Amino acid sequence: MKEVIEAIKKEVKKVVVGQEAMIDGLLIGLMCDGHILLEGVPGLAKTTTVNALAKSLGLQFKRVQFTPDLLPSDIIGTQIYDPAKNEFKIKRGPVFTNLLLADEINRAPAKVQSALLEVMQERQVTIGDETFYIEKPFLVMATQNPVEQEGAYQLPEAQLDRFMMKIVVGYNTKEEELEIARRVANDAFGKIETVATKEDLEKLKTEVKEVHMDKEIEEYIIDIIFATREPEKFGLKELKNYIEFGASPRASIDMFKAARALAFMRGKDHVTPLEIGYIAKDILRHRIILSYEAEAEDIKSDYIIEKVLEAVPIP
Numbered sequence: 662m663k664e665v666i667e668a669i670k671k672e673v674k675k676v677v678v679g680q681e682a683m684i685d686g687l688l689i690g691l692m693c694d695g696h697i698l699l700e701g702v703p704g705l706a707k708t709t710t711v712n713a714l715a716k717s718l719g720l721q722f723k724r725v726q727f728t729p730d731l732l733p734s735d736i737i738g739t740q741i742y743d744p745a746k747n748e749f750k751i752k753r754g755p756v757f758t759n760l761l762l763a764d765e766i767n768r769a770p771a772k773v774q775s776a777l778l779e780v781m782q783e784r785q786v787t788i789g790d791e792t793f794y795i796e797k798p799f800l801v802m803a804t805q806n807p808v809e810q811e812g813a814y815q816l817p818e819a820q821l822d823r824f825m826m827k828i829v830v831g832y833n834t835k836e837e838e839l840e841i842a843r844r845v846a847n848d849a850f851g852k853i854e855t856v857a858t859k860e861d862l863e864k865l866k867t868e869v870k871e872v873h874m875d876k877e878i879e880e881y882i883i884d885i886i887f888a889t890r891e892p893e894k895f896g897l898k899e900l901k902n903y904i905e906f907g908a909s910p911r912a913s914i915d916m917f918k919a920a921r922a923l924a925f926m927r928g929k930d931h932v933t934p935l936e937i938g939y940i941a942k943d944i945l946r947h948r949i950i951l952s953y954e955a956e957a958e959d960i961k962s963d964y965i966i967e968k969v970l971e972a973v974p975i976p
Contacts, residue, residue: 665865666926668856672717675851677706678844679837685926686828686943687714687802691862692869692925693918695825696781696801698766698947705830707804711762718862719855720759720798727769733776740789751788756780757795759859763803767813774820777801781823798862818950825915826940827947865925872921873931877976882920882937886913888969889949895972900965903955908948916944934975942966 666688673684683699687710690697699707708724715722725736738754755761756777766774780786784795803824806813821827833841844850884895890907892900920936927936942963949962 663926663928665857665861669714669717672853672856673710673713675853676713677710678841679833680706680710680830683707683710683828683830684714685923686826687711688926689919689922689940690800690802690825691718691798692865692922693825693915694798694800694866695915695918696803696823698821698824698827699802699804699830700807700827701804701830702806705832707830708762708764711760711802711804713853715760716853717855718857718859720859722760722762723755723758724762724764725755726764727766727773729769731769731773733773736773736776737780737786738788749789751791751793753788753793754786756786757793759796759798759800761799761801763801765805766803767805767816770814771817774814774816778820778823781820798859821947822909822911824947826919826943828943829946869918869922869925872925872929874917874921875931875976878920878932878934878937879917881934881973881976882916883913884973885937885941885945885969886916888973889945889965892969892972895969897968897972900968903952903958903960903965904949905952906950908945912944912948916940919944938970941970 669688670684677684686699687697689695691714699711701707712722712724725731734754736754737756738752740749741752742748743750763777780795780799781801784797784799786793786795801824805816832838886908888895888897888907889904892898892904916937919940920932923936923940924930924932929936945966946962949965951960951962951965954960955965
């Protein structure tokens with residue numbers, strides 16, 4: 662099934678230049694049923710990539726543009742009164758899809774963002790007194806601009822924890838940006854074709870689960886997670902004052918899944934510490950809650966993760 666992944670990547674690259682880490686991260690999310698948060702300044706092809714991915718897999722795709730005046734019912738749906746029948750009927754929102762693009766998710770206040778909590782965890786939606794299950798696969802792929810920008814809100818911790826990975830999208834290289842400018846100027850972007858199906862995606866998920874992970878690697882992952890909670894036990898006493906709360910149990914689960922998926926994408930039948938080191942920041946950066954002292958000293962979660970990876974013995 663490796664050829665299916667290559668075919669999907671080939672289609673996405675018709676409209677996206679570079680950004681390999683973002684594309685790989687989205688594919689990992691698809692193979693692991695994990696929601697993905699993309700953070701980066703405007704114009705880095707975040708929305709374009711998610712759209713292209715949906716088209717290449719033939720999945721149902723809907724987009725919600727998050728704004729300050731958005732309501733929870735605009736996402737999940739609502740009850741509408743039908744005067745002809747003298748009863749309420751359900752109007753389903755855009756969350757009833759396979760791939761939901763929550764564009765600029767941090768432009769809406771916490772009340773709206775919290776509307777996604779149930780569906781992201783339980784794959785179901787409650788409208789009034791009725792519960793509706795979402796058809797599989799269902800993934801939320803959200804984009805956000807850096808929170809320092811004007812008019813943005815911090816995402817609630819409970820919602821952040823439901824994202825499998827937070828991928829920071831950087832600028833393209835000079836060569837890539839030149840290629841982008843040439844393609845736009847010459848209208849040389851290709852049309853995305855459907856090269857895989859839901860059945861292919863299910864087969865990929867099955868093969869990912871078959872990737873072997875040694876007991877030592879499993880314990881290595883747990884040690885990394887615990888080092889964010891109890892840094893002093895790993896010789897990282899200087900980090901204790903910077904961490905308010907360490908990574909949650911979801912981080913352990915997601916690192917197990919993502920490491921297998923990455924090893925599979927690299928053509929391996931087993932997980933090595935290299936995969937753990939590669940995905941650690943994406944899995945952990947949004948789950949480590951920093952203290953006021955860390956913010957005052959401009960200490961970022963990526964710095965803490967680097968120190969943790971240096972301190973925890975590699976098997």
